[in-house]
Amino acid sequence: MGFLSLMDAFMKEAALITGTYTATLLRALVGAAIIAPVWLIRRRGWPSRNALKLHMERGVISASMALSFFYALTKLPLAEAIAISFVAPLLTLYLARVLLGEEIQRKAIFASVLGFAGTLIIVAGRLGRDDVSADVWLGIASLAFSALLYAYNFVVIRRQSQIAGPVEIATFHSGVGGALLLLFAPFFATVPQAGSLAPIIAAGVLTIAASMSIAWAYARAEAQALVPFEYTGFLWASLFGWLFFREPVTLPTFAGTALIVTGCWIATKKPRKPAAAAST
Structure with missing residues (x-):
């Protein structure tokens, strides 16, 4: 999470200098250029069909999620954007119901209400200021879209980490996302400003570090334990x-x-085992 948050800060700086699309595209390409040679040297074969499908799926999700999130960062303070994005784990509960057939418990519904209330408080605090503009609304809408994609990302990465290693996941995460974004380069790309190159390179390195760390963690623990x-x-x-x-934190x-956070803690908390069962 430290890697991701620092990457977000560098990406906000780069996006403000050279534009969201160009910064997001270059970050993905830098990340792929760093990790792809490592995977090519270490690989023992091409990923299975199932793994490749998940890599493609997550790459598309991640590219869309990153583009919308980094755009929101140019319109909102970093802490506010991260805070609103925390509704993603709650949305994951409902996606798990739809996609995995998992039962939604009462505590999850209560947690969702808390999470929604918390989001409304943050948004209301932002809209209650004098400097509200159309850009702020665009930032909030973009952030909501990104949070929905991030929630679905939780479902995909858990499956992905069970059949592929961190280096492979990081390679396809940046590679597929970069390839998808590259398709739109003729329409949206701009010449990167000199001052944006250093933060973009730093963001690319941090993206790889974060991707490998997350893949390593999700391969060893359930999502509910890591949320x-x-x-x-x-x-x-x-x-x-x-x-x-x-940026001040209000x-x-x-x-x-x-x-x-309270809502997500309630939703992901495991029931305590009876003393007898625990001792056994």
């Missing part, structure tokens, strides 16, 4: 938002984040 660690991203985002852009953002 709570997502919320450390708010602390990182608050720090990097202040260090990079001097009281509504803190309050809304507390509700969202």
Whole structure:
């Protein structure tokens, strides 16, 4: 989460300098250029058909998710954007019902209500300021779309990490996403500004580090055990938002984040085992 949050800060800087699309495309290509040679040297064969399908699926999701999220970062403070994106784990519960047939428990519904309330508080705090503009609405809408994709990403990455290693996953994550974005280069690409190259390269390196770390973690633990660690991203985002852009963290953002985190904690908390069963 630290890698991801720092990457977000570098990407916000790059997107503000050279545009969201160009920064997102170059980040993916830089990441692929770094990790692909490592995978090619270490690989023992081409990925299976099932693995390749998941790589393609996640690459498309990640490219769309990244583009919409980084666009939102250019319109909203870093900590606020990260906080609103925390609704993704709650959305995952409903996607798991639709895609995996999992039963939605009462506590999950209650958690969703808390998460939705927390999101409303953060959004209301933002809209209650004097500097609200059409760009802010575009940022919030883009962030909502990104959160939905991120929720689906939880379902895909769990399957992906069971049949492929971290290096392979990181390679196709950047490679497929970069290839997809490259299709739109004739329409949206711009000449990158000199000041954007350093943060883009840094973001590419951090993307690989984060992708491999997440793949390694999801191969060893269930998603519900790892979801709570997502919320450390708010602390990182608050720090990097202040260090990079001097963005203050408002009281509504803190309050809304507390509700969202509480809701997700309730949703992912495992029932305590009876003492007898535990001792046995």
